[in-house]
Amino acid sequence: MPKDTPRGTSLPDSRRTPRFAGVNTFCRFPMLGDGPAAEIDPEQLDWAIYGIPYDGGVTFRPGARFGPRAVREASQYVKPYHLELDVDIAATLHMADAGDAPVRPYSTRETLEAAAAFARELGNPGRTKLLAVGGDHSIAYANIQATWERRGRPEGGLPLLHFDAHLDTVDTVWDEKWTHASPFIRAIENGLINPKRMLSVGIRGPLNTASDLDYGKAHGVRIITARQWETGEGIERMDDFLAELGKDEVYLTFDIDCVDPAFAPGTGTPCPGGFTSNEALELIRRCAGIRLAGADLVEVLPDRDPSGSTALLASHLLAEILALDALASTSA
Ligand SMILES: [Mn+2]
Numbered sequence: 001m002p003k004d005t006p007r008g009t010s011l012p013d014s015r016r017t018p019r020f021a022g023v024n025t026f027c028r029f030p031m032l033g034d035g036p037a038a039e040i041d042p043e044q045l046d047w048a049i050y051g052i053p054y055d056g057g058v059t060f061r062p063g064a065r066f067g068p069r070a071v072r073e074a075s076q077y078v079k080p081y082h083l084e085l086d087v088d089i090a091a092t093l094h095m096a097d098a099g100d101a102p103v104r105p106y107s108t109r110e111t112l113e114a115a116a117a118f119a120r121e122l123g124n125p126g127r128t129k130l131l132a133v134g135g136d137h138s139i140a141y142a143n144i145q146a147t148w149e150r151r152g153r154p155e156g157g158l159p160l161l162h163f164d165a166h167l168d169t170v171d172t173v174w175d176e177k178w179t180h181a182s183p184f185i186r187a188i189e190n191g192l193i194n195p196k197r198m199l200s201v202g203i204r205g206p207l208n209t210a211s212d213l214d215y216g217k218a219h220g221v222r223i224i225t226a227r228q229w230e231t232g233e234g235i236e237r238m239d240d241f242l243a244e245l246g247k248d249e250v251y252l253t254f255d256i257d258c259v260d261p262a263f264a265p266g267t268g269t270p271c272p273g274g275f276t277s278n279e280a281l282e283l284i285r286r287c288a289g290i291r292l293a294g295a296d297l298v299e300v301l302p303d304r305d306p307s308g309s310t311a312l313l314a315s316h317l318l319a320e321i322l323a324l325d326a327l328a329s330t331s332a
Contacts, residue, residue, distance in 0.1 A: 024076065093329065138182070202226050254284075
């Protein structure tokens with residue numbers, strides 16, 4: 001591969017190659033690796049987008065293992081130029097679909113190890129950032145671990161921006177420490193995430209007990225509930241958090257269940273209320289100016305998504321997340 005590849009990813013021209021033809025990749029990005037569509041220089045890659053088709057960590061309805069396929073399919077209509085941020089992600093970033101991480105369907109722990117080992121090697125470890133598509137939220141741990149290692153093992157852990165209906169800091173469920181209710185308590189315990197630089201946005205009840213809030217309170221995790229967002233008191237606190245980040249890289253994790261099931265029914269632990277599709281897009285746009293270390297988007301469950309609206313929203317959220325990085329790289 002030539003070292004002087006022009007900046008950005010070249011997408012198939014949709015005026016020549018229809019969006020509904022060919023093999024699905026995330027947002028029609030080229031495939032990383034040895035396949036017939038491989039045309040990307042791994043050394044130049046800015047983002048590797050890959051699936052982790054695993055849902056053995058769920059505490060309620062399974063099916064998110066089919067999420068990566070559904071999001072790939074829905075993402076064929078994602079276009080690269082961002083109207084509001086005035087940035088073209090394909091012209092700015094080298095991006096590729098890196099396929100799916102290996103999974104061990106009967107073991108969350110083994111899946112996380114296998115997925116992290118896969119992610120650790122993708123593209124150019126010193127340059128390429130990782131965007132994982134789940135899968136249930138347990139998979140975030142693997143992508144966070146690989147990201148933390150590849151971004152130079154920042155001491156004290158990465159800051160975390162977390163969009164979710166749920167806290168995901170439960171210690172154990174059914175005596176199991178590795179579930180989709182626990183990725184952030186494990187990431188904090190293992191020094192991958194700094195709880196004092198963690199914000200969870202979109203939290204809503206009911207909870208199992210009031211003590212579900214204790215871990216976050218004791219460790220300095222900030223939360224903005226869906227209700228606080230609705231009344232407007234959350235906006236200033238989110239802006240404060242973003243301003244505090246300064247130039248430090250932050251990991252972004254987006255659980256699609258932070259969106260109201262009226263807009264995103266295809267998820268395994270739905271909670272009434274929450275963001276509209278438009279608010280979800282605006283939440284990401286509000287983060288313009290931050291520097292990303294990596295990201296994930298999780299909990300899309302196609303079997304409960306009869307119109308495909310959940311996967312469609314998820315696919316556009318991927319582009320919104322990448323647009324943040326495109327913006328940061330053009331203003332660097
Ligand atoms: Mn979650």
